Amino acid sequence: MPGLRIAMISEPTRPAPEGHEPERGGRDLHVSELSASLAAAGHEVRIYHRQDPSTVVPDAGDGPGPGVSVEHVRIDPGRAARMLPALNEFGHQLELRWNNEFTPDVVHAHGWTSGLAAVAATRNRRQPLVVTFHALLAQGRRAEGRRAEEKRRADERRRGDQSRPAADLDDAARPGLERMLGRCADRVIALTNDEITELVRAGVPRRRIALIPSGVDTERFQPSGPALPLGSGPRRPRILMVGRRFGRGGVADVVAALRHVPDAELVIAGGPPPDALDRDPGTRRLRALCDHAGVADRVLLLGAVPEADMAALYRAADVVACTPPEQPFGIVPLEAMASGLPVVAYATGGLRETVIDGVTGVLVRPRDTRALAIALRRLLGDDLRRMGMASAAVDRIHARYAWPRQCEAIERVYADAIAESASSRADRLAQS
Numbered sequence: 001m002p003g004l005r006i007a008m009i010s011e012p013t014r015p016a017p018e019g020h021e022p023e024r025g026g027r028d029l030h031v032s033e034l035s036a037s038l039a040a041a042g043h044e045v046r047i048y049h050r051q052d053p054s055t056v057v058p059d060a061g062d063g064p065g066p067g068v069s070v071e072h073v074r075i076d077p078g079r080a081a082r083m084l085p086a087l088n089e090f091g092h093q094l095e096l097r098w099n100n101e102f103t104p105d106v107v108h109a110h111g112w113t114s115g116l117a118a119v120a121a122t123r124n125r126r127q128p129l130v131v132t133f134h135a136l137l138a139q140g141r142r143a144e145g146r147r148a149e150e151k152r153r154a155d156e157r158r159r160g161d162q163s164r165p166a167a168d169l170d171d172a173a174r175p176g177l178e179r180m181l182g183r184c185a186d187r188v189i190a191l192t193n194d195e196i197t198e199l200v201r202a203g204v205p206r207r208r209i210a211l212i213p214s215g216v217d218t219e220r221f222q223p224s225g226p227a228l229p230l231g232s233g234p235r236r237p238r239i240l241m242v243g244r245r246f247g248r249g250g251v252a253d254v255v256a257a258l259r260h261v262p263d264a265e266l267v268i269a270g271g272p273p274p275d276a277l278d279r280d281p282g283t284r285r286l287r288a289l290c291d292h293a294g295v296a297d298r299v300l301l302l303g304a305v306p307e308a309d310m311a312a313l314y315r316a317a318d319v320v321a322c323t324p325p326e327q328p329f330g331i332v333p334l335e336a337m338a339s340g341l342p343v344v345a346y347a348t349g350g351l352r353e354t355v356i357d358g359v360t361g362v363l364v365r366p367r368d369t370r371a372l373a374i375a376l377r378r379l380l381g382d383d384l385r386r387m388g389m390a391s392a393a394v395d396r397i398h399a400r401y402a403w404p405r406q407c408e409a410i411e412r413v414y415a416d417a418i419a420e421s422a423s424s425r426a427d428r429l430a431q432s
Contacts, residue, residue: 001411001415004105004414005102005104006104006106009115010031011110030110031047034407037407041408044067045069046104047071048070051074073094083113087116090117091119094120105128105418106128108131109129110132112177115129118131129187130187130189131182131189133199136178136198136328182202186416188204188209190211191213191329192350196211213350214331214334215406216338216397218398223390226312230300230316231300238316239317240269240313240317240319240320242269243270253369253372255290255299256369257369257372257373259294259373260374267317268299268301269313273303274302276303277303283301311335311339319342319376322344323345324351326349337361337397337401338397340391342386342389344362345363346364346365347363347364360396361393362379
């Protein structure tokens, strides 16, 4: 299709704890890699982030590749303290910018708060609006449980967390806003079938929803290439976990399973930088857990691994473990499979769609550490089966998840959104 001007709107994601690197994957990586892929296909992409008054970053800068630029939109401090005024101001500032030298042909919002800002920015202009939620509230509640979510919010209030505007929107209001946003968008991109189910349940017409999972950079993540040197001494069968902050993502389950996987070692990448591991409370708790399980001599904590070393890290492993209690969608299994690694994962959320049980990896019931140990032990002990799964994993990634393929699918969604009657959105908004 002819080159488009595309506005990507991405509200700030929740930052990692002080001294930690962000978790692998997530919305920021998705937006960055999608934008680079679209630019490579001949489109002009601008990524817009909301900038809080308390942060100091350049107003604009280079994006993740040629044809992509990033703009930080400053918000009036008087409106930044509460969410709805901040989002309306964000949208207003976008509308003003689009009256100048860059007028987008399509607006793609990532996350529900970005979508609300996009509605504010386009309500007078009627530009085609595409929304990717990345995670709906219903999915988040399954992941954390309502009680855990309430505790997290209470902890943030006690800390005076300034990473986002103070909430004037509680969880009771969010489903209605997500429903409104899904209904008034010209098109909605869902990452998983679970998300489609939730969207249809919320009243979003199925014909306006497209299933397009996140992608992976197959030129960077591939089986061939150097492997990252790890440890010393004899090489053990190696299990890798990536991008999980300590205490999350089922790390404790894999440590418990490791007791029943003789001779194997567990490598964990994520958390604070290597030189800050000894000072990190999460690290101390994890080391105590490993000591209690009797596997401390077989667990290697790398801390945060530079992005440039991630492909080599995957190639240094034999299998990747993905054991979150719930996973709407994750980039780690895609990167692992693209690197020629089978994945042992909990059969939950998007992992059920990413990993084909018995073909590209093994799925086990969540929190079943006995089944997890059996799966890891059998896979590490059977080189032929593991190599067969590795080959199938690479084939599946290239057939289903390579970014150029996802980019083509998203281009078709943009074309459909542009073709949709612009005047119909006002009607849909009124009906929602």
